[in-house]
C-alpha cells in the first residue's frame with residue numbers, strides 16, 4: 197500500500213479545507229489535501245454558494261449575530277447547564293466541555309475572527325461587498341465575496357496550485373478512516389484513490405473539513421427518518437459530502453455537536469436543474485399540499501427568517517411536495533421575480549379548476565381550500581409586501597399572519613416546491629482552536645474539525661454564517677496544527 201508522510205493532512209477542499217491547508221502552509225507546514233472530487237469540481241458546497249456573510253461591515257459581524265445563535269439554539273435546555281456553559285473554559289465542568297450545544301465560546305470566537313478571515317481572503321484578491329440577494333427585504337445585514345464561493349475556491353485553489361511541493365492535493369481520493377497511535381493521538385488517514393486503490397497518508401495532525409452528510413441518503417434516513425427520502429442537496433457540490441468526516445471523528449470518540457435531526461432547509465422548485473432554485477414568493481400567496489389543503493401559516497414573518505421552517509413542513513407532507521398558489525395580484529409585488537431562482541415558468545391557468553388539473557390535485561378539495569381562505573381574508577387592505585403588514589386571516593384554524601389577500605383574479609399561477617438540503621447540522625464538538633473534543637471533554641491529540649464537520653447549529657440555521665464558520669475554523673485548525681508539528685508535548 198502507498199504510504200506518504202506530511203506534517204498536516206486536510207480532508208476536503210472547500211472553504212474550510214483550503215483555509216486550513218493554506219494557513220498551515222503559511223505557518224511552515226507541508227500539507228496534503230484529500231479531495232473526493234476531480235479538480236474541476238473541487239470545493240463541495242462552497243463552489244456553489246453565493247457565500248453571504250452575516251456582517252454589517254468588513255470589520256464587524258451583524259448586530260444580531262450572537263443573539264440569533266442563542267435564539268435559534270432551540271430546545272428546552274436546563275438553565276443551570278446554560279449558566280455553566282458560559283463560564284470560562286477553565287472553570288467549566290468536564291461534562292459540559294463535551295456537551296452538544298451552540299457553544300457560546302465558539303460562537304464568540306467566530307464573531308471575533310470573521311473580520312480577520314475576511315481580510316485574509318482579500319489578500320488572495322477576493323473583494324467583498326453588499327450584494328443583491330433573493331429577498332425583497334431582509335431582517336439582518338449580509339455581505340458577500342464578488343463572484344460568490346466559486347471566487348473563493350478559485351483564489352485559494354490557485355494559491356495552492358502554485359505551491360505543489362508545500363500543498364499537495366490528491367484529487368478523486370476519499371478519506372475513509374483515521375489512523376491513531378497507542379496513546380490515542382491521530383497520526384494519519386486511510387483513503388481510497390481512483391480505481392479503489394487504498395492508501396495511507398501520515399501526518400502529525402489531521403484536519404477534517406469534508407462537509408456534512410447531505411450527500412449520504414443512508415445517514416440522512418438514519419438521523420432524520422423516512423421523510424428524508426424527499427430531500428436532495430440544493431446544489432451539485434452536496435453530493436460529494438457523504439459524512440465520512442463526521443463518522444470518522446465519532447468513531448474516534450469525538451463528542452457530537454449540532455442537531456443531527458436537522459439541516460439547513462430551503463424551498464426549491466423540483467423541476468429545476470439550476471443551482472439553489474429557491475421559490476421564495478410563496479408568502480404572498482398560499483401553500484397547498486397534493487391533497488389540495490393548506491398545511492401551514494405561509495407568512496409567520498419576513499421570509500428570510502422563516503423560509504427554513506416552512507421548507508421543513510413541506511418535507512413532512514405526504515409526498516414531500518407543495519404548491520405555491522397565486523392570482524394576478526402577485527404582480528402588485530414589485531420585483532417579485534428576484535425571489536424565484538427557478539427558471540422554469542410556473543403552472544398557469546385561467547381558472548382554479550384548470551390549475552388544480554395542472555397540479556394533479558383534486559379540484560373540489562383545492563377549490564374548497566381557496567374558498568375558505570378567501571372568506572377569511574380581511575376586507576380592508578393595507579398590503580405592504582416589504583414589511584410584515586399584519587394583514588392576517590381570521591377564523592381559520594391555520595392562520596396566515598401577513599399579506600393575506602383573496603385569490604380571485606386570473607391568471608392563476610402555481611410553483612411546485614420541495615424541501616432541499618443545503619447542508620446538515622450534525623457534526624462534532626470543537627474548541628476555540630478547532631481541536632476535536634472527545635466525549636470526556638478532552639481534546640483528541642492531532643485531530644481538528646472545520647466547516648460543516650464542526651456542528652454548531654440547532655433546529656434553525658442562523659443565516660449567512662456557514663462559509664464564515666468554514667473560513668474561521670479552517671484558519672484556527674491550520675494555525676494550531678502547524679504549531680503542533682513542532683511541539684513535542686502535544687505530539688504524544
Ligand SMILES: Cc1cc2nc3c(=O)[nH]c(=O)nc-3n(C[C@H](O)[C@H](O)[C@H](O)COP(=O)(O)OP(=O)(O)OC[C@H]3O[C@@H](n4cnc5c(N)ncnc54)[C@H](O)[C@@H]3O)c2cc1C
Nearest residue numbers: 208210211212232240241242245248370371647648662663
Ligand atoms: C447553493 C448554496 C448556497 C449557500 N449559501 C450560503 C450563504 O450565502 N452563506 C453561507 O454562509 N453559507 C451558504 N451555504 C452553505 C455553505 O456554502 C457551506 O456550508 C460551506 O461552504 C461549507 O464549507 P465546508 O468547507 O465545510 O464544506 P464544502 O465546501 O462542502 O467542502 C467539503 C469538501 O470535502 C470534500 N469531501 C467530502 N468527503 C470527502 C472525503 N471522504 N474525502 C475527501 N474529500 C471529501 C468534498 O468534495 C468538498 O470539496 C450555501 C450552500 C449552497 C450549496
